[in-house]
Amino acid sequence: MKRHRKVPFLHVTVDLPKMDIFLQQIINGLVQGSIYALVALGYTMVYGIMGLINFAHGEVVMIGTLVTITVASLLIKAGVPLAVAGLAGLVAAVLACMALGWGLERVAYRPLRNAPRLTPLITAIGMSIVLQNVAMIVWGRNYMTFPPVLPKINFELAGAHFTAVQVMIVVVSGLTMSGLVLLVYRTKLGMAMRATAQNPQVASLMGVNSNRVISAAFVIGSALGALAGVMVGTYYEIAHYQMGFMLGLKAFTAAVLGGIGNLAGAMAGGILLGIIEALGAGYIGDLTGGFLGSHYQDIFAFIVLIVVLMFKPSGLFGEKTGDRA
């Protein structure tokens, strides 16, 4: 009965829920974008140093998720507390992916270090297919559910809902990126990385062991991939041997958007892409009067990508790198 009296103010009550929907879309995009960013960091690290697009990175993420599931589920079955099992799974995934990243570089990329640029790109795609099929053989075709290692806590802010996992994803991505920036700009290894990125020959003449630097880039990138895999797993609670493909593609797009080879660019590109996607899916129908549905959400992301590349060919934060771009 009380509601009827509020009729004169109906326009106000209609506007308010729209605001919380907008806020919800921003949160959706931010979380999705943080995942993209974490994966994009792996692409950008390797590209920055070697000029190679490691297309198998999405598969490293996938293997990280699957290893975590296997280890954590085993431990949970053995009666280990959830949080401990989750952490152990994370550690196992990071270690496994570091080994995988190191191995990938040794097997697929190092022998081709001086080959034409297309050759390592093709081996990268090949490794991606190999890893997918190995994962299919080891873990099977069925979807796997991620054990609930984190408690389900729901928050509500001005009508928008979010969970503890989502907060964790954004925080972890932020921390990881800051840590990585510190590593690259404040440590000796970071200095060696930057030197190798500028000119590998000169850097090795100055006493930088470029093989070790490149291995380090792969190992660190893969560790980040494992971390991203665990985030994706805890967020969606499902995993599949093909989950890395689309994720890798989107993260690669994010890295290009932000300026591939640039750490801050990968982060910004990832979050931007996530938010554009969410807003695109949420509002494209209203904006075009129902002519375009939410299945055109990717159009938004790619229009933004094309426009950015038209005016800044090396991406938002990309530096001009001359011949080595």
Add this chain to the structure above:
Amino acid sequence: MQAKFTAIALSVAAALALGACGKKEEPKPVAAPAAPAPVAKPVIVVKLGHVAPMTGPQAHLGKDNEYGARLAVEELNARGLEIGGATAKFELLAEDDAADPKQGAIVAQKLVDAKVQGVIGHLNSGTTIPASKLYSDAGIPQISGSATNPKYTQQGFKTAFRVMANDVQQGKALGEFAAKQGVKTVAIVDDRTAYGQGLADEFKKAAAAAGIKVVATEYTNDKATDFKAILTKIKSTKPDLVFFGGMDAQGGPMNKQMKELGIKAKFLGGDGVCTPEFMKLGGEATEGNYCSLPGMPLEKLAKGPEFKDKFNKKFGTEIQLYAPYVYDAVMVVADSMKRADSVEPAKYLPEVGKTSYDGVTALIAFDEFGDLKGGAISIYQYKGGKLEYVETLGGGPVGAVKEAAAEVKDAAKAVASTATEAGKDAVKAGAEAVKDAAEATKAAVEKK
């Protein structure tokens, strides 16, 4: 030098010829130990193509289909079916279409080139429809156990059959069910595949006819994992129900994300989400929601539990979804070949249309389009991690009771025994007897 080269070429040719001979002779030793009689029966190899996604997000369902087909083929071979005076040895050529229409057409051509005598599949409507043209041009009978888009059988192809109710029937039943549940407003999501879109459109029609208002129509794709953006938009329209036309790998996470966003609406979906996998992926969020499956629940069918046991024992895994339908599809092909007494596609194709086969999933008979006659739709509810049968909507004599099905089964057995004794004509008469029996049971059920 030249002499040497010719010698090598000759020896290679000889080796090839020998190899070819070896191949031809291969089936004989298989038959020999089985029949110590003076004249060993010749063996005729029947090649059946099977297509389903073995890779990609629906690989788990594809493997399930293949298991269903394998089980049928192995049983047929163990039974030693006699067709045209020879023992039929069924071979399954399993192909992967990755649920991709382009790939579907490519493997279809591959099967046509391999001169298969019949095709079981494909799994997805999206791949089945483009492939059906190739099979039709080559005159190869095709029976799908799971392609439910109505278009598949409406293209005028004589070779296209399905052993499952189509989406017109399913969408209608789901719409009626939603109205019965007191739903006033609905948001519809589909995955833009031929199946998802088709089912969603049929549901939309039925819902509108039942006076339900469609407040939002959103789309996703069959590889997505994140639905928060479209669900947020749906949330702003406050529907009573979210209907999803798509598969379990998307539906499960969608349920979970609905709960996380605080959407209170119920969830309803078709056969694509009516799987154990869906509940595994959706977790608690699926509790109390509904889905539909063409046909009757396995445990309510006369041969259902037996099939389930066989399947679990053989493959050590649970039935995902369509395996029993695919099993029946293979059996229908074998049954038609038996009645035509030929494995030639052109000769046994007319018999497929006249099928009256008492399968695991239903008493299978086709209408003039190749659709299953009187296909029933059952509604299930997700309860405590299990699919709980709610009710069956539509359907003819198939949707009847257990005893009636048993009667038909006995009649079929009688037919089978007459068939082996008296040959072709008796089979036709027998088929009619089954029809009569089916009608008798129908009458009996109506009386009850």
